[in-house]
Amino acid sequence: MEGLAVLLLCSFMLSNLSVSIAEGTLNTTQLIRDGETIVSVGGKFELGFFSPGSSTHRYLGIWYRNIPVQTVVWVANREVPLKDLSGVLKLTDQGILVLLNFYRSTVWSSNSSRPARSPVAQLLNSGNLIVKEKNENNPESYLWQSFDYPCDTFLQGMKLGRNLITGLDRYLSSWKSPNDPSNGNFTYRYEVGGFPEFVLREGSVVRFRPGPWNGLRFSGTPELKPNSLFTFGVVFNEKEVYFSYKLRNDSILSRLVLTQDGFWQRKNWIERTQAWEVYVTVQMDICDNYALCGAYGSCNKSNSPECSCLKGFEPKLPEKWDTKIWLNGCVRKTPLNCSSDEFIKYSGVKLPDSRQSWFNYSMNLEECKNICKRNCSCTAYANLDIRRGGSGCLLWFVDLVDIREFTENGQEIYIRVAASELDQTESFKSNEKGKMRTAVISMVPIAALILGLALILYLWRKARVKKPGLLASVPESSSNGKTHKEDLELPLFDLATISCATNNFSTTNKLGEGGFGPVYKGIMKDGQEIAVKRLSKSSRQGLDEFKNEVIHIAKLQHRNLVKLLGCCIQGDEKMLIYEFMPNKSLDFFIFGMPFSSMGNVVQLLSLSAFAFQRFYIKTSMSNEMALICAKNSTDQSKSMSLDWHMRYHVINGIARGLLYLHQDSRQRIIHRDLKASNVLLDNEMNPKISDFGLARSFGEKETAANTKKVVGTYGYMAPEYAIDGLYSIKSDVFSFGVLVLEIVSGKRNRGFCHPDHQLNLLGHAWRLYSVGDSFELIASPIKETCNLSEVLRSIDVGLLCVQQSPKDRPSMCNVVQMLGSQGPLPQPKQPGFFTERDLVEFSSPSTKHKLFSSNDFTITQLEAR
CATH class of the missing domain: 1.10.510.10 (Transferase(Phosphotransferase) domain 1)
Structure with missing residues (x-):
């Protein structure tokens, strides 16, 4: 009777387990064994163990439930397969999903952004496996979700892109083969450097990019636009950049897939044929091969040959160009002269690779042109957003690659050429019309324009130098021993303001001291907190280091670089003013602070580095090791x-x-x-x-x-x-x-x-x-x-x-x-x-x-x- 009671109890527990699993949830007291599954509440997706193709290995994955062709959309342990049917999935008290093998060793696990109190795992009808607090329904509060770690399939509701704060990178990687879901040769991800772009790579080699997002579509895929099947768009702000899409009809089964041979495709399930059919393949023709025509080359699938040089350029290696080997690209016919250069407008093109570009959303096209014109390194400019007549500014400072021409829905770009090349273009057009005199006469206004621009540039520079509070002049020694001043574009603070902000450089405001000199905390009159780095008169890091830091950091703008607000140069005083960092430096957090009882060790560390080295040389190895260990006891x-x-x-x-x-x-x-x-x-x-x-x-x-x-x-x-x-x-x-x-x-x-x-x-x-x-x-x-x-x-x-x-x-x-x-x-x-x-x-x-x-x-x- 006692054994029967135990059996009945186990039967009751198992029946409760299956009911809970059928509801698509898993708590910390339940397990999913090989052969068991959980189903999303709407019945669209199912999670369990499977073997792909002819493989005998077992994987934990998610697939469409109600179609006869098993279509897996996500795999947990894609790099570490199970070799038998012993796999078990469980949820720990910390809210971490753990996949165990026969030896109860962890094969795969999720992570958690914070401690959990009462976690549950749930398979949503979107195909997203989530871990959350039991009564939490806000997606922003999920502890973990499979949508953050996609495999080869991009589903409705996913974000494909980067979190710029945490660094989370949601990207696709192909399966190795139909029998092996491990990471294949191809990846498709947002790459952030200049203006973010999607890039498809085979290994480390770029194979395709759809072009930068222009507000309506990716500039290199004009055929892809919102339609009766789906809508899509890109979100780009200071926190994240990602691409997502939404199906207009949720009953349609549609997915984006990165195939094993490197194609980016949308596939739809067709009930009539009981099969997945390719709705569109993003790579359409030969011109979609990345940088096929090299630098300053343009591809047009309607031409023969497909590659040609842009106006003002010619093949770098003509003998290879004639044999359709275009990778070396094109070079300028006439060198640039900066002040007299002009821009040729191209319409209906895919914008060149923008991963090393500069961009600004608030500028208009004319302001964009002026910035590019003034910078001799700028090779081209274009609008960022083509909606409502165009807005924003995108600048290139490198060779232009991966340009192609379209018959419709292309974009406009303005490419820098020598003025003489623009003249030749205009002359050619005039010859076609039989108007030779126009070309000659047109030289007069062009020359006047060049002189006018030169005059404007001269006056602008002169006015800029006279503008108070914007330039810091640092003395610089020349080779002949004399000194001159170099102007640095940086706000200049006066000594009285900084002295007041730091309470006259009070010791209570002192944050620390390095080889450069002491650093003080200050508060400006408007309440802004600053850090003041004051060059010590006895510092061995002198004027060169001071000037070097100003020159380099004044030109840098990045969320992970400290921001230089300005400098103070008055008499013998030289100071750098930074944004204040309230949490000090990283070493304080990862190493901690030395114990006050360290005595001689602390005193030793206050010596110069040279004295520190001399002490080491004169100390026995045993004493040296004791010192090092003491220093590390924090x-x-x-x-x-x-x-x-x-x-x-x-x-x-x-x-x-x-x-x-x-x-x-x-x-x-x-x-x-x-x-x-x-x-x-x-x-x-x-x-x-x-x-x-x-x-x-x-x-x-x-x-x-x-x-x-x-x-x-x-x-x-x-x-x-x-x-x-x-x-x-x-x-x-x-x-x-x-x-x-x-x-x-x-x-x-x-x-x-x-x-x-x-x-x-x-x-x-x-x-x-x-x-x-x-x-x-x-x-x-x-x-x-x-x-x-x-x-x-x-x-x-x-x-x-x-x-x-x-x-x-x-x-x-x-x-x-x-x-x-x-x-x-x-x-x-x-x-x-x-x-x-x-x-x-x-x-x-x-x-x-x-x-x-x-x-x-x-x-x-x-x-x-």
């Missing part, structure tokens, strides 16, 4: 307050800031001193890279340089830079990798110690990775609540960035993509500066003129002349 209260979600947000923000410096700013900029103390945090904990006193600019085609004056901070400096003085964008990538590992572990690279070895943090991370135990690197305060897949991915990315050879390190573009994706990563090689315990090497003759620094400030020693 108050973790602040470190604990920075959870993994915020740390990951910081990592992604720093990556996007570096990507802007390396690729998307007007000049390629290498920071050269990226470290935790140079990353500031605003009131919402958004990271902002600061301190550009050591930065260097590169030309567009430059990639590396060499210096006799090595600057930066040991522990963050790349090997080739610290040893040979060779720096490049890969130097910053190395520093970023160090920073990522510090954020994950909560430990300093150079302040790291371990009882089992004498490796620094990079060596320790590499050692753990090599034995498959990277989990041990994670900081204790976040180990239990972090998103494990994100943390392990961050460690892998960090190790890829600190590889010994610069050529092995990824670019920041690749880093941003790797952090935002879920695909497989390359295998990292051994890091540079594997260990740093032999500190005597720093005193060798080859390094005596290089920089020595603690983790808290940077100084330099100049090489004697």
Whole structure:
């Protein structure tokens, strides 16, 4: 009887379980086993385990329920299949979905943006699997949703694009084959740099882009427009950029798919044929192949050959052009002269690649033209939005690629050419009409126009120099020993205003001090909080660094770079005025503050870096290790307050800031001193890279340089830079990798110690990775609540960035993509500066003129002349 009672109880519990599952929900006491499913409330979608095609592997996925052809729209464990029928899906008390295998090891898991109280998982009739609080129905409050992690299918209600605040990247990746849903060769995503654009890539190679959004459609797909089947649009604001669509009739089964062979298609279910039929394929013809005609080439499928050069341009390699090898593109017939250049209008075209463009929504076309005209690097301009006669401004500063011509619904663009090319075009038209005199006479007004523009430009510059409060003049030494002044476009504050704002530079207003000098908090009369960086008269970072920072950061505008508000140059005083960052710097949060009882250690750290190094050399190894370990024993209260979600947000923000410096700013900029103390945090904990006193600019085609004056901070400096003085964008990538590992572990690279070895943090991370135990690197305060897949991915990315050879390190573009994706990563090689315990090497003759620094400030020693 007792056994029968147990059996009846189990039967009752199972019956209740099936009823709950049928309602499309799963709570923390229930399981979904292989063979069981949950169905959305409207009955449109079903979630369970399946085997694709002829595969015997098992996957957790979502598919259309009521059609005979199993059509999977989402897969959870697409990279880690189950090999048997033992899979189990459960929801933890923390609101995390976990997929377990036969050994009850986690194969896949979701994440959660915040702690859960009473979580439930639910499959919606949209096909979206969500985790939410039990009585919460606001989509903005979901703890997690599958729509944020699409696979190869784009459904109604999804957002395809990026969250610019959190860095969440919703993109599509194709299946590898009909039998394998793992990440295939093709991805389709919004790439943000200049003006955001969708890009379809095969691996890292761009294959297609639909063109920038112009308010009505993507400029390169005029055939795609709202119709009786669906409507669509793009949302672009300071928080996010995404594409979405809505079906006019919810009874229609329609989906967008990135196919295994790289086609972007809309497919509709046809009841009559009981099959999916292709409604439209976005790539229509040969001209949709990315950059088919090269730079300044234009493609027209109606022409033979399809490629031709734009007016004022000619084939770069005519012998190859004649054989239909167009990739080398076209070059200008006549070099530009800047002040006298003109613009040729093209109508009915697909706008060129705009990922490295500049844009402004508030300008009109005339203002756009004036800006482009004044900037000699500007190659073209166009309206951003073509609605209501056109508005906004889109500027290009690079070679124009991937242009094609349409018979209808194209867009207008104005391309810069030498004035003589415009004259020849007009002359040709006149010849056609038999009006040779017009071409000659037209030279007079053109010449007058050029002179007039030159006069206007001269008066404008003169007026601008006289305009008070907008320019800072910094003395600059010339080669002959004399000085002159260089004008910098930056608001200029007077000393009295800054002195009043900082309470006469009171010690109570002092935020800290570095190699540059002290930093003070100030409050302006209008209530604005500022940070004032005051050049110390005894500072070893002098006028060059001050001027360098002004020149570089004044021209930079990005959400992850600190904003320079202005400067103060009066008498011997030189100050930089920044936006105030209330949450201090990143090192305060990930490392905490030293214990006050450290005594001699704190005193030691207050010494100059050179004295610090000398102390190390004279200290025995055992004392040295004790000192390093003491330095690393910090108050973790602040470190604990920075959870993994915020740390990951910081990592992604720093990556996007570096990507802007390396690729998307007007000049390629290498920071050269990226470290935790140079990353500031605003009131919402958004990271902002600061301190550009050591930065260097590169030309567009430059990639590396060499210096006799090595600057930066040991522990963050790349090997080739610290040893040979060779720096490049890969130097910053190395520093970023160090920073990522510090954020994950909560430990300093150079302040790291371990009882089992004498490796620094990079060596320790590499050692753990090599034995498959990277989990041990994670900081204790976040180990239990972090998103494990994100943390392990961050460690892998960090190790890829600190590889010994610069050529092995990824670019920041690749880093941003790797952090935002879920695909497989390359295998990292051994890091540079594997260990740093032999500190005597720093005193060798080859390094005596290089920089020595603690983790808290940077100084330099100049090489004697």
